[in-house]
Amino acid sequence: MNPAAARPSSRPFPYRVVRRARETADVATFELSPVGDALPPFRPGQFAMVYAFGVGEIPVSVSGLDDGEPTLVHTVRAVGAVSRALYGLRVGDTVGVRGPYGVGWDLASAAGLDVLVVAGGIGLAPLRPLILDGLAQPGRYGRLTVLIGARTPSDLLYRAQTRAWGAEAHIDVTVDHPEPDWRGDVGVVTRLLSRGTWSPSRVCAFVCGPEPMIHAVAGELVRAGTPPHRVQVSLERNMRCGEGFCGHCQLGSVLLCRDGPVTDWGRAEPLLAVKEL
Amino acid sequence: MTTSSSVPGAVISASEGLAALVDVLAEDRTVIGPTCRDGAIVLAEISTADELPHGCGVELEAGRYRLVSRPDAMIFAHSAGPQSWKTYLHPQRERLWTVDRDARGRLAFQAEDVAPPAYAFLGVRPCDLRAIAVQDRVLGGGPHTATAYRRRRERAFVVAVECTDPGATCFCTSMGSGPGVGREDGDAAAYDLALTEVLDDEGHRFWVRAGSPAGERVLGRLPHRPGDAPSRVAAREAVAAAAQHMERAMPPVDLHALMAGSLDAARWDDVAARCLTCGNCTMVCPTCFCTTTEDVTDLTGDHAERWQRWDSCFDLDFSHLHGGPVRASARSRYRQWLTHKLGTWHDQFGESGCVGCGRCIVWCPVGIDITEEAAALHAESADRQAAAEETP
Amino acid sequence: MDTGMGPRTVAGRLEALPDEQYDRLMGLAREVSFPAGARLFEEHRAANQFWIIKTGSVALDLHVPGCRAAVIETLGPGDLVGWSWLFPPRQWHMGAEARSTVRAREFDAEAVRRLCGRDPALGYPLVLAVAEVIGHRLECARTRLLDLYGPYGSEPPR
Numbered sequence: 001m002n003p004a005a006a007r008p009s010s011r012p013f014p015y016r017v018v019r020r021a022r023e024t025a026d027v028a029t030f031e032l033s034p035v036g037d038a039l040p041p042f043r044p045g046q047f048a049m050v051y052a053f054g055v056g057e058i059p060v061s062v063s064g065l066d067d068g069e070p071t072l073v074h075t076v077r078a079v080g081a082v083s084r085a086l087y088g089l090r091v092g093d094t095v096g097v098r099g100p101y102g103v104g105w106d107l108a109s110a111a112g113l114d115v116l117v118v119a120g121g122i123g124l125a126p127l128r129p130l131i132l133d134g135l136a137q138p139g140r141y142g143r144l145t146v147l148i149g150a151r152t153p154s155d156l157l158y159r160a161q162t163r164a165w166g167a168e169a170h171i172d173v174t175v176d177h178p179e180p181d182w183r184g185d186v187g188v189v190t191r192l193l194s195r196g197t198w199s200p201s202r203v204c205a206f207v208c209g210p211e212p213m214i215h216a217v218a219g220e221l222v223r224a225g226t227p228p229h230r231v232q233v234s235l236e237r238n239m240r241c242g243e244g245f246c247g248h249c250q251l252g253s254v255l256l257c258r259d260g261p262v263t264d265w266g267r268a269e270p271l272l273a274v275k276e277l
Numbered sequence: 278m279t280t281s282s283s284v285p286g287a288v289i290s291a292s293e294g295l296a297a298l299v300d301v302l303a304e305d306r307t308v309i310g311p312t313c314r315d316g317a318i319v320l321a322e323i324s325t326a327d328e329l330p331h332g333c334g335v336e337l338e339a340g341r342y343r344l345v346s347r348p349d350a351m352i353f354a355h356s357a358g359p360q361s362w363k364t365y366l367h368p369q370r371e372r373l374w375t376v377d378r379d380a381r382g383r384l385a386f387q388a389e390d391v392a393p394p395a396y397a398f399l400g401v402r403p404c405d406l407r408a409i410a411v412q413d414r415v416l417g418g419g420p421h422t423a424t425a426y427r428r429r430r431e432r433a434f435v436v437a438v439e440c441t442d443p444g445a446t447c448f449c450t451s452m453g454s455g456p457g458v459g460r461e462d463g464d465a466a467a468y469d470l471a472l473t474e475v476l477d478d479e480g481h482r483f484w485v486r487a488g489s490p491a492g493e494r495v496l497g498r499l500p501h502r503p504g505d506a507p508s509r510v511a512a513r514e515a516v517a518a519a520a521q522h523m524e525r526a527m528p529p530v531d532l533h534a535l536m537a538g539s540l541d542a543a544r545w546d547d548v549a550a551r552c553l554t555c556g557n558c559t560m561v562c563p564t565c566f567c568t569t570t571e572d573v574t575d576l577t578g579d580h581a582e583r584w585q586r587w588d589s590c591f592d593l594d595f596s597h598l599h600g601g602p603v604r605a606s607a608r609s610r611y612r613q614w615l616t617h618k619l620g621t622w623h624d625q626f627g628e629s630g631c632v633g634c635g636r637c638i639v640w641c642p643v644g645i646d647i648t649e650e651a652a653a654l655h656a657e658s659a660d661r662q663a664a665a666e667e668t669p
Numbered sequence: 670m671d672t673g674m675g676p677r678t679v680a681g682r683l684e685a686l687p688d689e690q691y692d693r694l695m696g697l698a699r700e701v702s703f704p705a706g707a708r709l710f711e712e713h714r715a716a717n718q719f720w721i722i723k724t725g726s727v728a729l730d731l732h733v734p735g736c737r738a739a740v741i742e743t744l745g746p747g748d749l750v751g752w753s754w755l756f757p758p759r760q761w762h763m764g765a766e767a768r769s770t771v772r773a774r775e776f777d778a779e780a781v782r783r784l785c786g787r788d789p790a791l792g793y794p795l796v797l798a799v800a801e802v803i804g805h806r807l808e809c810a811r812t813r814l815l816d817l818y819g820p821y822g823s824e825p826p827r
Contacts, residue, residue, distance in 0.1 A: 008424040011374040011388040035383065053378055054574040054581045079599040094384045096376065121818035151818035176813050178740045183768065186728065187742040188809045194678045195745050210817035216808075238597050240570050243421035246588070247567030248595060250617065253537075253624035258419060274540045276609030 009243055012051045012096025013039055015072065017089050023157045027122065028087050029063060029075045032097065038070035039097060044129035045104030045234060045262045049242045050074060051096030052085035059101070059239045060086075061126035061261070072097065075125035075157065101242040102261050105130045105232055110204030113230070114142035116196065118217045120149045120189055120209020124157050126234050126261075127208050135168055144169035145198050149189030149209065151175065153182045170197065190216045193224075200224035208234040215272060218265040228266035235261050235268060252277050286504040287496060291352065291474070291481035296326040297499045298436070298470075302397035306434060309365060310399035311358065316344050318358035320365075323399070330355060337444035337635065340644030350481060353400055353474050356444035357634045361405055361563030362398055366429050367412060370586045373425075373570070378579040389425065397434040403455035404447075404634040406437050406467055408563030414626045415566050434491060437468040441515040443523055446635030448648055451526035454632045456519040470496060473512035484512040525635065525648045528655045532629065536620025539654045540612065548650055549608035551643050556589030558637035558645075559614065564630045567595070590614050615650060678747030680721050682798040690791045697781055698774040709750060709765040716759045717778050719751035725771030729763045742806070743768065749802050754778035 019031035042048070042062045051057040058080070064073025078087035089095065107115075107130055115134050119127050134144050146169055150156045153175055165171050172192045174185035185192065189209070203226055207217050218231045235256055240246035242257045249256035252271045254263065271277055289295065302308045303324055312321045313330040323329065334347040335355045347354060376386045401409070413430065416423040440449070440456035449455030458471045469492035472483040484504060487493040528535075559565040569588035574581045588595060590613050596603035604610045622630035631647070638646045683691060701720070703709065709720065712732060720727075727750050730738035741763060744750055750773070753761050759778075785792030 007421050008427075009373075009421055011386045012376070014384045014386060051376075053376065053384060054572065054578065056572045057570070057583075083599075092382070094378075094382055096384060096386055149818070151816070155818065174743070176816070176818065180737055182740075185726070185743040185745070186740045188812050191742075191809060194747055212812060212815065213817060216812065236598060237603065238595065240568065240588075243423075244419040245416055245421070245423050245566065246569065246585075247590065248569070248588070250590075250613070250621070250625075252616075253621040255625055276604045276606060277540070277613075 009241075009245070010098050012049070012057075012098050013037060014094050015097045017091050017093045017095070018071070020089065020091055023075065024155050026078045026087065027075060027155075027157060028078075028089075029073060029158075030086070030089060031064070032072045032074065032095065034070050035094060039072075039099055041065075041070075042072065042100040043104040044107065044133055045126055046100040046102050047126075047242070047261060048072065048074070048097050048099035048101065049239075050076075050082075050086060051098075052082050052089075053095070055085040056082040057096070057098075058082045058086075059242060059257070061234070062100075063125035063128050064132070065129045075122065075128075077122045098242060101257055103259065103263075105206055105234075105262050107133055107206075109230070110134075111140050112142070114198035114203040115144045116198055116203045116205040116221075117144070117146045118149075118189060118193075118205065118207045118209070119147070120213040121151065121155070122157070123207075123209035123213075123234070124148060127206060128158060128161075130206055131165065131169075135165065138168065142202065143198050145196050146171045147189055147192040147196075148173045149175070149192075149213065152177045153179050153184070188216070189213060190220055193217065193220050200226045203230065205231045207231065211235070211272065214268075218269065222265065222269075228269065229264045231265035232262055233265055233268050235263065235272075286484055286486040286509070287499075287501040288504055288508045289483050289485055289499050289501045291350070291476070291483060293500050294483065295329075295352070298495070299323065299326045299399065301495055301498050302399065302434065302436075305395060306397040307394040308397045308399055309362075311353070311355070313344065317342065318344070318355050320358065320360045320362070329353075329400070334442065335444060337446045337639050338644075339446065339638050339646050340641055342639050349476055351442070351474060351476055353438040353472075354442040356440065356442070356447055357402060357404065357563075357636050359561055359636070359640060361561070361634070361636070362401060362409055363412060363563055363566070365396055365398070366409065366433065367416065367423075367426055367566060370584060371425060373583045373585050375580065375582045378581075393425065393429040393432060395432040395434070396429065397436065399436045399438075401435050401437045401468065402440050402634070403437060403458045404440075404449040404452075404632040405563050406435070406458060407452075407454035407632040408634070409435070410467065411564045411626070411628065411630060411632065412566055414628065415564075418626065434495075435468045435470075437471045437488075439471065439473040439512070439516050439519075441474060441519050443519050444635060444639070445524045446638040446646075447523055447633065448525040448527055448635060449633035450520045450523045451529065451648075452629065452631055452633030456523070457516040468492070473516060475508055475511045475515060477511055479507060479511070482508060484508045525638075525646070527631075527633070527648050528652045530655055532619040532651060533623040535651070535655055535658060536616040538658055540616065542654055542657050544650065544653045544657050545608045545612045547653070548611050548645060549606065551645055552591075552607050552611045553642060554591040554607050554610055555642060556591040557640045557642065558647075559589040559591060560587065561636040561640045562618075563632060563634055563636070564618075565589075569595075590617070615647065618647075619651065679749040679798050679802050680747040682801070683721070683795075686791070686794060690788075690794075693784065693788075694776075694781070694791065694795070695774070697784065698776045701773055701775040703767040703771040703773070705767055705769050705771075707767045707771075709767065710761045711764045712761050714761055716751060716753040716761050718775055719749065719754050719778055719781075720773040720775050722746050722748050722750060723772045723774065725773075726768040727771055728766050728768050730766060731763050738764065738766075742809075749799065751778075752799050752803055754782070755796065755799055 014035040015032035018033045021029045047059045047061045050060045060074045063075035076086045078084040178186045237249040239249045244258040310323045311318045332347045334345045336343040374388045416426040468488040471486045567588045568585045571584045618630040727744045728740045
């Protein structure tokens with residue numbers, strides 16, 4: 001054992017909800033502020049284990065980071081017992097938070113290249129801090145393109161903010177099921193790839209969404225000439241501890257909580273190709 | 278070392294010497310050793326050497342375990358029982374933290390902070406010694422360290438006993454983890470004391486080596502005599518004979534590569550037709566470490582606890598994502614267990630997760646044999662390769 | 670040119686044809702434009718043309734009595750609008766409407782079919798390009814059937 005190099009397993013730290021914004025009918029964004037000591041700083045793409053009192057704990061990516069501030073922003077979709085409890089939180093409520101866990105997005109590897117962000121559904125949440133980082137350092141990267149897919153226009157996250165990004169980045173949005181007043185695109189997000197003005201061989205892509213969507217997007221990019229190591233994807237598996245002890249998040253050779261959730265397509269593709277791995 | 282003789286180690290008698298060892302260890306430790314109970318060799322707290330399984334042996338086969346009386350008085354001539362030392366170092370259920378909510382809704386988390394007992398493990402077989410080292414890597418070798426495990430582990434005193442009578446399901450030789458403990462001068466971290474039981478015309482005794490300063494201190498307090506050449510030779514021969522008697526073996530191939538190349542093997546369907554996905558193999562495996570968590574609340578509703586308990590990759594809920602399990606079929610769950618144990622464990626932790634103890638073979642209700650499955654996968658892979666070479 | 674995924678659109682495919690074939694095909698096309706809201710075609714009518722979009726957006730829709738036209742998919746620059754002209758009964762499955770000002774190349778379907786019949790060396794790659802479009806759209810439609818962004822992925826709520 002080499003305990004000197006390792007961080008001890010941790011209990012949750014109490015964080016208070018200081019802001020809550022309802023994004024859609026089943027998605028809400030929370031800003032959390034530490035009640036006492038703060039956790040170490042998070043990086044875009046990393047996740048926290050968030051505990052709802054008496055209900056349980058789930059992994060949630062950071063969807064916003066305030067540089068130099070200890071606040072954490074998380075966007076939660078109510079799909080299970082814990083996420084429903086988190087969705088129902090109100091300002092002033094307290095949750096438990098552990099982290100930071102996992103390997104985040106490697107935006108630095110995109111220096112000098114075009115940046116392509118492809119998000120499906122709630123997959124935009126872990127990508128938002130990356131987009132904000134990219135927008136904050138315009139000289140470092142080439143063109144920034146953000147492609148967003150959602151189920152319906154009402155399911156789009158961060159609507160006002162994504163419109164504002166349009167001033168400095170190319171933003172394209174598509175939905176599966178349009179509503180009567182929807183004037184934007186209809187269809188899967190992969191259809192938007194053909195509209196880009198970025199160059200496949202000089203782009204670094206960051207992709208998050210349902211696994212078949214990740215597969216389709218990464219597959220098209222690689223076929224168009226993007227090297228697999230320049231396509232970063234964020235994957236999801238069952239997680240209990242976040243610290244590499246519980247074994248639940250295995251995807252073949254990868255322990256997603258420790259080696260992921262962000263991994264490059266060169267590594268992910270052969271693993272995702274095996275059914276039920 | 279406490280002896281100045283040219284033969285390393287010392288010799289203690291199987292009566293006074295062993296009794297004194299238990300007494301000395303029990304002074305400030307909880308001594309755990311093999312006992313005879315419920316028709317099996319069961320690890321339990323002992324206070325005297327009399328509680329050890331004198332004259333007990335076992336008959337093992339795939340899906341079969343029988344306790345038998347030995348014709349001799351050997352104490353440690355039985356192979357691995359249903360439990361392993363993870364029962365103590367990585368217990369089946371443990372509380373991780375508690376949280377209390379006050380009237381204003383504030384939460385106060387309290388990490389579990391009970392000093393663990395100082396254990397002395399008496400009778401750790403070489404395969405299990407390796408298993409402890411494997412769990413050390415998993416629970417303390419990454420970016421995080423399991424605090425409670427580390428505290429129990431650091432305080433534990435390990436008395437290894439080399440294997441002289443392997444069971445029919447044992448295959449430690451082919452995994453390089455037994456039947457001996459390794460180098461005679463001891464591997465600093467592996468054990469505090471290593472014993473080899475010898476019963477011959479010269480008497481019933483143990484050849485003892487200290488592997489740590491703590492081990493030397495304990496040995497120094499036991500009635501012992503310097504290691505003599507006949508005892509040492511008898512001990513070495515008994516261990517060498519055990520290696521010869523090993524009836525099972527893993528196929529002598531790169532198992533890591535075999536597993537990586539076998540994800541689509543037809544054999545998984547064959548084994549899935551037999552496997553009950555009961556998870557017994559994961560419970561008895563000395564390296565299987567997976568856990569899940571349970572959150573409990575008391576009746577006031579203001580006190581909650583997080584408990585960790587063993588989990589099994591054979592459980593449907595193990596891979597649950599919102600919507601359903603990732604590994605829904607028995608095929609995929611058996612494949613996960615075997616390819617992790619023999620294959621991806623190398624990628625994740627730099628070594629094999631199998632130590633060759635044979636417990637998964639014995640305690641499988643339908644007698645699935647990990648060595649047979651690995652051999653079948655190897656045969657299938659070899660066939661595939663041969664077929665590929667034939668077709669230009 | 671190495672920009673975007675252009676080569677994977679039908680326009681990109683056709684640009685990859687040998688110059689002589691490309692020129693002959695383009696000889697059958699004319700530049701057209703539609704104002705926003707213009708109908709390119711209606712369901713069940715004869716499919717006599719097809720278009721390759723240069724700029725703007727076209728929505729494919731299906732009329733359901735009592736409802737507003739349901740938009741199935743939108744098409745953009747480089748995309749093929751219409752493939753029903755290639756197979757019997759050569760009738761449109763859907764309607765198409767310009768969502769913005771659309772500039773496109775319009776092809777006379779009958780002339781293209783005749784050209785393909787006369788010159789299989791041109792007809793084969795053209796039919797392949799259209800088949801690839803159809804295959805891709807089928808793939809996309811199937812993916813959408815899964816309702817992956819739905820509350821429980823492809824699973825019913827438990």
